[in-house]
Amino acid sequence: MTNRYPAVAYSVTLRVAYKNIPGHLGVITTAIGMVGGDIGAIDIVSINSGTMIRDITVNARDVDHGAEIVSTVGVLNGVSVRSVSDPTFLLHLGGKINMVSKIPIRTRNDLSLAYTPGVARVSMAIHEDPSAVWSLTSKSNTVAVVTDGTAVLGLGNIGPAAALPVMEGKALLFKELAGVNSWPICLNTSDPEKIIQIVKHISPGFGGINLEDIAAPNCFYIEERLREELDIPVFHDDQHGTAIVVLGALYNALEVVGKKIDQINVVISGAGAAGLATAKLIKQAGVSSIIGYDREGILHSGIDLAGHSGKTWFAEQGNIDNFRGDLKGAMNNADVFIGLSGPNVLSIDHLKVMAKNSIVFAMANPDPEINPESAVPYVKVIATGRSDYPNQINNVLAFPGVFRGILDSRSKGVNDEMKMAAAWAIASAVPRRHLNEEYIVPSVFDRSVVRGVANAVAKAARATGMAPIKRSKTTEFAGLPA
Amino acid sequence: MSVRYPAIAYGVTIRAEYPNQPGQLGSITTAIGEMGGDISALDLVQSSQDKVIRDLTINASDVAHGQDMVAKLKKLPGVNVVSVSDPTFLLHLNGKIEMRSKSPVRTRNDLSMAYTPGVARVCMAIHDDPESSWNLTAKGNTVAVVSDGTAVLGLGDIGPAAAMPVMEGKAMLFKELGGVDAWPICLATKDQDEIVEAIENFAVGFGGINLEDISAPRCFYIEERLQEKLDIPVFHDDQHGTAVTSTAAFLNAVKVTGKKIENMKAVVVGVGAGGMATTRMLMDAGLLDVVGADRQGVLHRDRDYGDNESKKWFAENTNPDNFKGTLMDAMTGADLFIGLSGPGVITVDHVKAMNKDAIVFAMANPDPEIYPEEAAEYVKVMATGRSDYPNQVNNALCFPGFFRGMLDVRATRVNAEMKLAAAKAIANSVPDSQLNEEYIIPNVFDRNVAVSVAKAVAEAAVKTGVARRSTPKAYGVESLIK
Numbered sequence: 001m002t003n004r005y006p007a008v009a010y011s012v013t014l015r016v017a018y019k020n021i022p023g024h025l026g027v028i029t030t031a032i033g034m035v036g037g038d039i040g041a042i043d044i045v046s047i048n049s050g051t052m053i054r055d056i057t058v059n060a061r062d063v064d065h066g067a068e069i070v071s072t073v074g075v076l077n078g079v080s081v082r083s084v085s086d087p088t089f090l091l092h093l094g095g096k097i098n099m100v101s102k103i104p105i106r107t108r109n110d111l112s113l114a115y116t117p118g119v120a121r122v123s124m125a126i127h128e129d130p131s132a133v134w135s136l137t138s139k140s141n142t143v144a145v146v147t148d149g150t151a152v153l154g155l156g157n158i159g160p161a162a163a164l165p166v167m168e169g170k171a172l173l174f175k176e177l178a179g180v181n182s183w184p185i186c187l188n189t190s191d192p193e194k195i196i197q198i199v200k201h202i203s204p205g206f207g208g209i210n211l212e213d214i215a216a217p218n219c220f221y222i223e224e225r226l227r228e229e230l231d232i233p234v235f236h237d238d239q240h241g242t243a244i245v246v247l248g249a250l251y252n253a254l255e256v257v258g259k260k261i262d263q264i265n266v267v268i269s270g271a272g273a274a275g276l277a278t279a280k281l282i283k284q285a286g287v288s289s290i291i292g293y294d295r296e297g298i299l300h301s302g303i304d305l306a307g308h309s310g311k312t313w314f315a316e317q318g319n320i321d322n323f324r325g326d327l328k329g330a331m332n333n334a335d336v337f338i339g340l341s342g343p344n345v346l347s348i349d350h351l352k353v354m355a356k357n358s359i360v361f362a363m364a365n366p367d368p369e370i371n372p373e374s375a376v377p378y379v380k381v382i383a384t385g386r387s388d389y390p391n392q393i394n395n396v397l398a399f400p401g402v403f404r405g406i407l408d409s410r411s412k413g414v415n416d417e418m419k420m421a422a423a424w425a426i427a428s429a430v431p432r433r434h435l436n437e438e439y440i441v442p443s444v445f446d447r448s449v450v451r452g453v454a455n456a457v458a459k460a461a462r463a464t465g466m467a468p469i470k471r472s473k474t475t476e477f478a479g480l481p482a
Numbered sequence: 483m484s485v486r487y488p489a490i491a492y493g494v495t496i497r498a499e500y501p502n503q504p505g506q507l508g509s510i511t512t513a514i515g516e517m518g519g520d521i522s523a524l525d526l527v528q529s530s531q532d533k534v535i536r537d538l539t540i541n542a543s544d545v546a547h548g549q550d551m552v553a554k555l556k557k558l559p560g561v562n563v564v565s566v567s568d569p570t571f572l573l574h575l576n577g578k579i580e581m582r583s584k585s586p587v588r589t590r591n592d593l594s595m596a597y598t599p600g601v602a603r604v605c606m607a608i609h610d611d612p613e614s615s616w617n618l619t620a621k622g623n624t625v626a627v628v629s630d631g632t633a634v635l636g637l638g639d640i641g642p643a644a645a646m647p648v649m650e651g652k653a654m655l656f657k658e659l660g661g662v663d664a665w666p667i668c669l670a671t672k673d674q675d676e677i678v679e680a681i682e683n684f685a686v687g688f689g690g691i692n693l694e695d696i697s698a699p700r701c702f703y704i705e706e707r708l709q710e711k712l713d714i715p716v717f718h719d720d721q722h723g724t725a726v727t728s729t730a731a732f733l734n735a736v737k738v739t740g741k742k743i744e745n746m747k748a749v750v751v752g753v754g755a756g757g758m759a760t761t762r763m764l765m766d767a768g769l770l771d772v773v774g775a776d777r778q779g780v781l782h783r784d785r786d787y788g789d790n791e792s793k794k795w796f797a798e799n800t801n802p803d804n805f806k807g808t809l810m811d812a813m814t815g816a817d818l819f820i821g822l823s824g825p826g827v828i829t830v831d832h833v834k835a836m837n838k839d840a841i842v843f844a845m846a847n848p849d850p851e852i853y854p855e856e857a858a859e860y861v862k863v864m865a866t867g868r869s870d871y872p873n874q875v876n877n878a879l880c881f882p883g884f885f886r887g888m889l890d891v892r893a894t895r896v897n898a899e900m901k902l903a904a905a906k907a908i909a910n911s912v913p914d915s916q917l918n919e920e921y922i923i924p925n926v927f928d929r930n931v932a933v934s935v936a937k938a939v940a941e942a943a944v945k946t947g948v949a950r951r952s953t954p955k956a957y958g959v960e961s962l963i964k
Contacts, residue, residue: 007599091600095619096622098623101578114651115655117868119635120848122647123645137647139643158606159612161619162605167687170583173597175581182581187684198683205643205646375644382568396597451664
């Protein structure tokens with residue numbers, strides 16, 4: 001595929017030993033450079049009787065490239081590779097998250113307040129007034145990150161244990177970016193009825209449920225049922241997180257090209273969980289014509305989509321003129337292409353027939369629907385899901401702030417208004433004067449995004465009756481009468 | 483109940499405003515003292531020429547006592563009670579635990595290792611070798627603290643939400659004393675098969691399951707079924723934690739009183755989870771004459787126990803003379819009383835009727851079967867479950883070290899050898915030279931206890947073939963000593 005840049009995610013750390021004579025390190029670094037390795041840290045481990053031992057960390061393009069770098073160094077004269085480690089795996093040793101007490105328990109007094117006998121009165125206060133669980137426990141700031149491991153990243157059905165590192169990563173982002181406590185719950189069943197029941201059963205200690213990496217179409221059913229049956233918000237990030245960030249990027253892209261959202265024609269490739277949620281949300285936001293494209297071709301009322309409610313939605317609600325041609329026909333005069341499918345779905349010919357000042361979001365990971373380098377001459381705005389091109393459309397921009405806002409307002413759910421408000425907040429995080437075709441999405445490390453999204457979500461929740469208009473900041477509890 | 487000492491667990495903080503005149507504070511503190519309040523902090527909030535505002539923190543004997551003192555202060559001339567707060571509730575606001583990330587995510591490089599794309603390789607490594615999830619995720623140091631809220635402390639069936647503060651307290655103790663990351667999972671179902679199904683399916687991410695405050699006899703069924711299905715230890719603390727700690731206290735009380743175990747007569751009141759497991763373990767330790775009693779009276783072989791298998795077992799295996807009298811009759815001449823029932827179940831008369839050098843473990847929480855102030859003069863050794871009296875028989879002496887040891891060797895289950903090893907480790911933590919009737923059990927804050935228990939449990943697990951690895955390493959118990 002394309003020449004990827006060496007990245008830290010594929011880095012290797014080589015512990016090398018060599019004679020400590022001038023020029024020897026130069027030989028090693030030159031050899032690494034020749035094979036395209038990008039050297040990061042070079043640390044001294046020890047110097048002993050003329051032998052130098054160093055740790056050299058090298059970014060590689062992928063796993064094979066890392067192995068190539070190791071073998072290149074290994075055959076150098078006078079150099080021995082003592083060991084090779086992988087920074088990504090080292091970072092994962094023992095996991096990425098832990099639990100800590102907010103208050104130390106060092107004395108009997110601490111213990112008698114936080115645990116028995118003091119805790120008994122707190123428990124009884126919740127027993128008498130169940131809503132007190134929000135103020136007297138960690139529930140109000142804690143989210144369960146739930147998966148069954150059936151659709152993990154682009155890796156597919158790898159099972160619940162293998163999904164754990166992703167869920168821990170998600171939990172880590174929740175905390176680091178939004179201060180939300182979350183704990184991964186990986187379920188060893190992919191039976192939707194069982195998943196629904198188990199999530200319902202574990203819900204009392206959580207203030208929200210983030211569903212993650214559950215394959216379509218189960219994810220739609222599971223989310224819908226849980227929304228109906230739980231009194232805490234349920235949010236399937238693969239659907240709504242993606243939809244929110246795409247809409248945010250779309251708002252800004254449209255401003256850059258000077259088009260109105262209710263006057264554009266959109267083609268979406270990929271009618272899975274993310275594609276459908278995105279289509280529904282941009283429809284709510286004002287887009288009228290959304291033509292869906294999937295394995296069956298263009299989704300229209302003339303093909304049998306029985307039993308596939310998502311694809312049927314595209315045929316009935318999105319394809320309003322009941323267009324029945326091919327992808328190239330659909331792209332004809334389209335203003336926006338949204339790809340949530342696979343690599344190389346698009347060719348330059350598709351881009352050439354689009355309307356003037358076209359917008360292409362090619363978000364398939366890791367290889368987009370069309371290589372940005374080849375698309376650039378034919379489109380006005382291009383965005384991908386990758387961090388090594390401008391305009392990265394990344395869910396990390398949405399979910400931390402969305403949950404922060406939900407929890408702060410004690411919203412009982414997430415509706416379209418809240419999602420649109422989140423999208424608008426993401427778009428607004430790019431200062432207007434900086435807005436241009438290569439900067440339509442804020443950086444994931446822009447801390448103002450979370451705050452903006454959280455405030456927007458909370459406000460929309462209150463405005464639409466999902467959250468109480470005013471939540472008393474003071475906590476009422478069954479203490480002593482004043 | 484006026485004999486009880488004022489305790490911080492029933493403390494009140496009264497914000498009082500009074501004229502800035504000599505003698506005013508004296509009249510307030512005198513009034514509190516006359517009512518038996520124990521003043522701890524006297525913080526100045528505000529002071530001007532004509533008035534003073536102070537926060538008076540006063541330990542009370544119980545909730546009513548605190549309220550009485552507030553009422554009394556309100557009536558004092560010149561004193562205005564501005565507000566009353568409750569330190570126990572203040573400490574619980576927003577919960578007692580949080581989740582933290584172990585590595586910061588500040589840059590794209592951090593993100594690309596902890597999350598996409600780097601995390602994908604870690605996922606696949608676990609997919610290829612599921613055992614590596616012990617190394618590459620938080621599983622190896624994480625325990626789920628699971629309750630359905632049906633038997634919380636001595637409070638009974640108060641539901642999963644009301645159980646949360648107790649489970650959070652438990653999680654704190656796990657971390658503080660055992661270095662174990664524990665997360666509370668409170669289940670919104672009482673159906674024992676649904677509980678088994680939920681835990682069985684979410685266990686993937688945990689290295690052990692601590693069952694907590696689940697009522698008998700359901701707890702026996704749930705624990706047994708889960709241990710059959712799972713390859714990680716399932717430990718019902720109310721049974722085994724109580725049994726291990728009580729046995730430790732028993733071994734030392736026997737030493738102090740010089741009684742011969744085989745000649746002792748014991749009465750166990752409360753044959754739920756704790757009573758059942760403790761009785762079994764004490765009998766394993768050599769106790770022969772045990773009579774049990776529940777709400778219906780003494781358990782003997784001519785009573786009908788319906789389908790309660792555990793009580794049937796109890797009646798058949800204890801009470802060698804098939805004694806059928808009253809509790810008073812049973813207590814007459816008894817050497818040992820084990821109370822795992824409810825408040826005030828026995829009176830001074832019961833204690834008076836016991837044998838010389840009687841041992842009384844009144845472990846009901848938060849209010850014991852009899853208060854030490856009442857029983858003290860008639861017994862040789864008195865222990866309770868409370869932190870505000872000597873000899874606290876507290877599960878916290880067991881479970882942190884027990885799980886530390888199990889996680890360190892990646893144990894697959896709990897067995898009797900591990901429990902006995904833990905009991906002996908706890909008992910031996912009290913040096914013989916210091917052993918006396920008021921010191922039969924180590925302090926909960928003696929950091930060496932968890933270390934000794936962990937080592938003993940790990941060793942027993944390895945010896946009995948239930949350990950995945952023979953040398954504990956990853957976390958190292960020594961790190962617990964602060």
